[in-house]
Amino acid sequence: MTESMTMNKENFVTCDLLDANPEAQVCLPNIEGKSFHRFGGQNRFCGEIVTVKCFEDNSRVKSLLNSNGKDKDGYGKVLVVDGGGSMRCALLGDMIAQSAIDNGWAGVIVYGCVRDVDDLAKMDIGVMALGCIPRKSTRRDEGQTDIEISFGDLRLRSGMFVYADNNGIIASDKALI
Structure with missing residues (x-):
């Protein structure tokens, strides 16, 4: 990025953000x-983090992304899902992703799997996950929200900020742009 350009949510590059903020965490x-892959239609996304921890049950993911972001939790935020790295079922698909878009969420990062990837790739939302699988999760109304989660050398809490692009994922206690 040239010196004269100012980084914003539409043009940031995680490499440049990290160079300017070496204290940021790197996934x-x-x-x-396992590695994170981009599945959503956005090449880059960022926002304030909302955390959820759930294992093979996307009940909390669905309820959070269904929340009206303009009035409440989601607007411009990123849901970070600690699915325990499970590759046995998907925690996000096209219908829940559409709810996220409708409710103003900027993106979803899933330490686990997603499904409906061809549709996700056409959607105006950032999605990163470890992989994809056609099997949906079983809903048991389990999971925890707004707790500290960790994976990939990251320690994340709701209220922190995350930045994701084709270079990777970084997180910070403060907004970087």
Whole structure:
């Protein structure tokens, strides 16, 4: 990025943000043999973090992304889902992603799997996950929200900020742009 350009939510590059903010956390590119991949239609996305921890049950993911972001939790935020790295079922699909878009969420990062990837790729939302699988999760109304989660050398809490692009994922206690 040239010196005269100012970074914003539409043009930031995580490499440049990290160079300017070396204290930011960096997600490792390979976590126990798994790596994050981009599945959404946005090449880059960022926002204030809302955390959820759930294992093979996307009940909390669905309810959070269905929340009216313009009035409440989601507007411009990024839901970070600690799915325990499970590759056995998807925690996000096209219908829940559409709810996220309708409610103003900037993106979703899933430490686990997604599905409906061809549709997700056409949607105006950032989505990163470890992989994809056609199997949906079983809803048992389990999971925890707004707790500290960790994966890939990241320690994340609701209220922090995350930045994701084709270079990777970084997080910070403060807004970087």
